Amino acid sequence: MAEVRVMKVSREQAAANRERIIEAAGELFRRKGFAGIGVADIMKAADLTHGGFYGHFDSKDDLIAQASRRSMQRSAEAWRKIMARSSGNALTELLTHYVSSRHRDDPAHGCAFAALGSDAARCGKPVRAAFAEGLAPLIDILTELVAGRTKAVRRRKAIAAMSELVGAIILSRAVDDGALSDEILDAARRELLDAAR
Numbered sequence: 537m538a539e540v541r542v543m544k545v546s547r548e549q550a551a552a553n554r555e556r557i558i559e560a561a562g563e564l565f566r567r568k569g570f571a572g573i574g575v576a577d578i579m580k581a582a583d584l585t586h587g588g589f590y591g592h593f594d595s596k597d598d599l600i601a602q603a604s605r606r607s608m609q610r611s612a613e614a615w616r617k618i619m620a621r622s623s624g625n626a627l628t629e630l631l632t633h634y635v636s637s638r639h640r641d642d643p644a645h646g647c648a649f650a651a652l653g654s655d656a657a658r659c660g661k662p663v664r665a666a667f668a669e670g671l672a673p674l675i676d677i678l679t680e681l682v683a684g685r686t687k688a689v690r691r692r693k694a695i696a697a698m699s700e701l702v703g704a705i706i707l708s709r710a711v712d713d714g715a716l717s718d719e720i721l722d723a724a725r726r727e728l729l730d731a732a733r
Contacts, residue, residue: 557593559606578599601665608670
């Protein structure tokens with residue numbers, strides 16, 4: 537009878553493996569959607585065996601919520617960096633950064649709301665809760681940047697701007713006509729920039 541050796545993974549290695557899974561999942565989900573990628577493919581991308589998945593996550597939905605949360609935290613961090621390094625109008629820089637062909641053409645590294653918003657709408661409460669949590673800091677950032685007499689007015693404008701930002705990227709990705717896709721981005725960017733002025 538052959539002896540089976542089980543190697544114990546250190547806590548540090550387990551934490552590093554979990555991070556690799558979350559990172560790989562976040563990118564793959566944004567590229568292919570929640571239904572478009574399976575656990576085996578995520579684990580392969582993380583260079584780990586499929587069998588180790590349930591040692592880190594309760595379910596694929598648990599991973600979806602955690603990977604989405606991470607992606608949205610990164611978006612908020614990126615937005616804060618744009619604000620911090622802005623030499624002029626931070627809102628203009630943020631809008632121009634978001635509504636761009638670079639963002640449209642790279643969903644795997646872009647905004648989780650634009651890549652996965654419609655997928656999240658069909659998910660259970662934990663995933664939708666992660667999206668609600670992830671949306672809050674982005675709305676807060678926009679509320680800081682938009683003009684308005686009261687915080688309630690600025691928040692309303694921020695929510696409308698966020699909706700237009702996400703919608704512009706979704707529509708520009710949805711059409712198979714490059715000129716129309718560019719036109720969608722250009723129109724949304726101009727309207728948002730006009731409103732920002």
